[in-house]
Amino acid sequence: GAVVSQHPSWVICKSGTSVKIECRSLDFQATTMFWYRQFPKQSLMLMATSNEGSKATYEQGVEKDKFLINHASLTLSTLTVTSAHPEDSSFYICSASRQGLLHFGNGTRLTVT
Amino acid sequence: AQSVTQLGSHVSVSEGALVLLRCNYSSSVPPYLFWYVQYPNQGLQLLLKYTSAATLVKGINGFEAEFKKSETSFHLTKPSAHMSDAAEYFCAVSVNTGGFKTIFGAGTRLFVKA
DSSP states (O other), X not given: OOOEEEEOSEEEEOTTOOEEEXXXXXXXXXXXXXXXXXXXXXXXXXXXXXXXXXXXXXXXXXXXXXXXXXXXXXXXXXXXXXXXXXXXOEEEEEEEEETTEEEEOOOEEEEEO | XXXXXXXXXXXXXXXXXXXXXXXXXXXXXXXXXXXEEEOTTSOEEEEEEEOSSOSEEEOGGGOEEEEETTTTEEEEEESSOOGGGOXXXXXXXXXXXXXXXXXXXXXXXXXXXX
C-alpha cells in the first residue's frame, strides 16, 4: 500500500528559530500533497495544498511567509515554520494524494519554547 | 461547497456493545466519503471509503458504513466494540473539482469501557 513518511515525529525548538518538516511518499509519486494543522482534541485544518513544481496554494488565514512550503520533487514536500513562536506549537500532518485517496504521514508534534 | 457534521464529540460504549458514530454531509456534487481513525500522536488511517459503488461499505477492523443519499448520512458502525477501538474517528467528504479537496468533520472520540 501507499506509504507516506513524515519526519521528524516530534521537535522542540526555541522561539525565533525555524523548523523544517519533511513529507515523503515512499512508494508512489505524489504531484499533490497537503499540509494540515491539528489543535488538541480538534479536527484537521487544511493549511495548504502543495503542488510539485509550482507554488503552494494556501488556505485563507494561513500566513504563507510563516509557513513555507516547497514541493521540489514528486516524492518530497517540506513545510518550514519560520521564526517559530509558542502559538505555533501544534501537531502538523501531511498527506499525499494518490488516485483520489489520501495517505497520511504520522504527524509531527512541534513544541516551541 | 461541501461540509461534514459529526454528531457527538464523544461516544462511550461498553466492550462488546454496538458502536455507532454519526456523520452527515452536504455536497453539491456526488461525493466520495471516508472514515478515518486516529490514535494518539499519529496520523490518520483509512477505515473505509464510499466512491459511488455499493452503498454498504465494509472496512478494516470490522467497521462498516452505509451511504444513505436521502438522509445525506454515512454513519459508521461496528457490531461489537473492542478496547483497541478506542480512538478518534473522523468522517470526511471529498469532491473532484479539478483536483480532490477533502473536508474533515470535527471528529468523535470513542471510549470503550471494560
